Amino acid sequence: MRFFCCNLGCLPLANPVYLKKGEEKRILAGHLWVFSNEIDTGRSPLKEFAPGECVALHTHRNRFLGMAYINPHSLICARIYAYTRRPLDRALLTERISSALKLRTSLYAKPYYRLINSEGDFLPGLVADRYGEILSVQITTAGMEAVKTDLLDVLQNMTGVTGILLQNDNTMRALEQLTAEGEETHGNVPEQWSVYEGEAHFRITHKQSQKTGWFYDQRANRERFKHYVNNQRVLDVCSYAGGWS
The missing domain is CATH 3.30.750.80 (RNA methyltransferase domain (HRMD) like)
Structure with a gap:
């Protein structure tokens, strides 16, 4: 398991989820939902994620957008819960x-x-x-x-x-x-x-x-x-x- 370290200590590194090109505009405007058709499934195959798993959301160009939890079975595929790297704990x-x-x-x-x-x-x-x-x-x-x-x-x-x-x-x-x-x-x-x-x-x-x-x-x-x-x-x-x- 990989970790990243910050002022909270060393925490497990969440798997990344990448958006398709241009799909970050709504997120940057403050919306907290990510729909399944906005995810680059070539780089982030949804079947590889467990329902409720915490992930690190990124733009197509690898810019960090926030932490979210994901559900590959839902149309609202990910919901952002923090704009810094931290677990939902x-x-x-x-x-x-x-x-x-x-x-x-x-x-x-x-x-x-x-x-x-x-x-x-x-x-x-x-x-x-x-x-x-x-x-x-x-x-x-x-x-x-x-x-x-x-x-x-x-x-x-x-x-x-x-x-x-x-x-x-x-x-x-x-x-x-x-x-x-x-x-x-x-x-x-x-x-x-x-x-x-x-x-x-x-x-x-x-x-x-x-x-x-x-x-x-x-x-x-x-x-x-x-x-x-x-x-x-x-x-x-x-x-x-x-x-x-």
Whole structure:
């Protein structure tokens, strides 16, 4: 095994993956996905890579673009997780989750929010919603599946939650040739959860919920909506859990 040395010590040298000529433009603009038809399969035969394997992404002219994990079976063949040479390991997970947690606690007074938003937090394939002392987590890629044990441990240690619900029944997993595993609980996960948004209090049942349980991205809409319906009786025929939809 070959190694490269840096300020993190000596690390295993990841196999290189080369793009076709000119296919680096979107990556240089900040996009984190690499599609299978953008890879130079003559220099980087996809069948030689294992799903979830960490690779070093290069341009046609051998310019290093970043570290990614690869899945030769998926149309989105590689997902960049770092712009420096480093493995997808516990140290990186700790760094990313710490940054995400710091941002959320600066924005929200109560611990009810989307903690990890996949590529938005530089952790592609991972979504984690927080409901007070509970985390609802989805893993949709082989790269994140490969570090699941460390990932769940870091999430629990950094947030101090009492329970984690892993909801890996998402159909997106099939695109990565991962099995739909249903629910997997770690710690104490009650049947019902509370959600607090401003002055509103909602109750959801995770077995009847969609995805990770709640659409936190509609928080601002629900807050704005109350000004239009104050002291009125309103029928929301697509309410899901009683919120704005």
